[in-house]
Amino acid sequence: MFVVLAGCLMRPFPNVQGTPAGKELDHVNQQSYDDFIYSELELEINEQERLWAASKRGVQIVIDGSPLGIVKDEEAAAALLEQYKQSRLPKIGLNTATLNGSDSTNTATVATAADKAKVRILTAAIDKEQATEQPGQLQSAEFMQHIELVQIDIEPEDIENNDTLLDKIATGGVKPFIYTVVRGDCISCLAYKFKIDKQVIYNNNPQIRNDLIRIGEQLDLSVSQPMLTLKTVEQRISSIEVPFTTEYVEDNSLKAGVQEVVSAGIPGLLRVATNTTRIDGEFIEEAEVNQTWIRSATQAVVKKGTMIVAGMGTGQFSWPVYRAKLTSDYGSRWGGFHPGMDMVSEQSGITASDHGVVSFAGWKTGYGNCIIIDHHNGYSTLYGHLSKISVALDDRIEKGDKIGVMGSTGNATGVHLHFEIRKGEVQENPMKYLLKAS
Numbered sequence: 001m002f003v004v005l006a007g008c009l010m011r012p013f014p015n016v017q018g019t020p021a022g023k024e025l026d027h028v029n030q031q032s033y034d035d036f037i038y039s040e041l042e043l044e045i046n047e048q049e050r051l052w053a054a055s056k057r058g059v060q061i062v063i064d065g066s067p068l069g070i071v072k073d074e075e076a077a078a079a080l081l082e083q084y085k086q087s088r089l090p091k092i093g094l095n096t097a098t099l100n101g102s103d104s105t106n107t108a109t110v111a112t113a114a115d116k117a118k119v120r121i122l123t124a125a126i127d128k129e130q131a132t133e134q135p136g137q138l139q140s141a142e143f144m145q146h147i148e149l150v151q152i153d154i155e156p157e158d159i160e161n162n163d164t165l166l167d168k169i170a171t172g173g174v175k176p177f178i179y180t181v182v183r184g185d186c187i188s189c190l191a192y193k194f195k196i197d198k199q200v201i202y203n204n205n206p207q208i209r210n211d212l213i214r215i216g217e218q219l220d221l222s223v224s225q226p227m228l229t230l231k232t233v234e235q236r237i238s239s240i241e242v243p244f245t246t247e248y249v250e251d252n253s254l255k256a257g258v259q260e261v262v263s264a265g266i267p268g269l270l271r272v273a274t275n276t277t278r279i280d281g282e283f284i285e286e287a288e289v290n291q292t293w294i295r296s297a298t299q300a301v302v303k304k305g306t307m308i309v310a311g312m313g314t315g316q317f318s319w320p321v322y323r324a325k326l327t328s329d330y331g332s333r334w335g336g337f338h339p340g341m342d343m344v345s346e347q348s349g350i351t352a353s354d355h356g357v358v359s360f361a362g363w364k365t366g367y368g369n370c371i372i373i374d375h376h377n378g379y380s381t382l383y384g385h386l387s388k389i390s391v392a393l394d395d396r397i398e399k400g401d402k403i404g405v406m407g408s409t410g411n412a413t414g415v416h417l418h419f420e421i422r423k424g425e426v427q428e429n430p431m432k433y434l435l436k437a438s
Helices: 002-010 020-055 074-091 162-171 187-194 198-204 431-437
Strands: 057-063 066-071 107-109 119-122 137-143 147-153 178-180 218-220 230-242 246-255 259-263 268-279 282-295 300-307 325-328 331-333 336-338 341-344 349-351 356-364 368-374 379-389 402-406 417-423 426-428
Touching (some): 057 074, 066 162, 074 137, 074 162, 074 230, 187 198, 198 218, 356 379
Antiparallel strands (some): 107 119, 137 230, 178 218, 331 336, 349 402, 356 368, 368 379, 379 402
16 A cells, blocks of 8 residues: 555645746645655555554453453453353353343552553442342352452464353363263262262262162263352341330220220331342342332330239149149140149148139049139139148139148049139130240
8 A cells, every 4th residue: 555655645646737936836835745645655554554553462361360362342241251250140140130231340440560550440340320129139249369450462362252251161171071981880889989069970860869870871970170250249138026025004994804905006017138149150148238128117005903812813823732733734635634643742731822712622533632713714723632621612712812721532543633714614725824924
């Protein structure tokens, strides 16, 4: 091009003949034309030199100081790293919905090396805008390693294929190791022999079923060492019901044991955001990052009766013996039904389980010496097998009063107390009431 243009400059107007009258004008026109052509030529040469120089530059990807390979430019490098990241997310059980449409990597320029090559640092952090709070949304994904993009002089053939580079990132450049099964081999044997984890064998060879391998079968025993590790943070939103508290207001116009709801309580509802951090899919930690009240709890208000009426129970039963030890429970026993429970104690005294009036005191078939106390609230209690009765019919009894002594009268195999709680005429499981008193 230069030679042709130079040739043109030798005779800019070959068919134009000047006249003496126009020599000066002709000279000016020729000089202006020459300047224009030389200016255009200089621009063309500079552009060609720039394009030639650019064609000799490429970008080397360096991971933690180890070169990965060479690509055309920084955009190609960023695209390659993003492609690898996107390929990893589904494999570790995450989706990329919250990351689509946003930059995958932030960059910052740093000082050059001795050769003054231009270097850009990939900070690895991929800070994303806060996603819409939905369960299981990916908040961030970042490479743990330090990544550099270094501009270097190259030859066109130095640029490497993307698939080759992706495979190198995934495997760390480890060459495949294919093993042929021989007689006596087993999964555990191969893991021990080659010092690899059994799970690696299963992962590399999904065709294995029930640990069955055959002689001559080829197994992939390659142990990949990925050059990049992906750290992800996933946010989960959950709604937690918070129990309401209850304020009890004593009311001496209500009988003891009676409660009346003034205003019902309403549980609160709390929205909790929890971030789960994983590295290559492996759980690392879970942290609560935010709490938002959807609805505050409303306290319940309950009136609690305190009025004591002689002979009327509170409805709250206490254990009839000191430090009771159960010897037989309520329910099925010896092919029949046991309507109460049997207990023994280091002390033989029997006490009333609640306020009431003695409705029976004497001998009762099967029970031997027996006491029944009517609590005048729909409940009654029975105390059987006593060796001594210390109360009489129609006596008013206070909760905790001593009423008799433990014995073995009636159908009893040893000294103990048989105790029943009756609601109306129905014998109920005493533990349902006594556990509340424990």
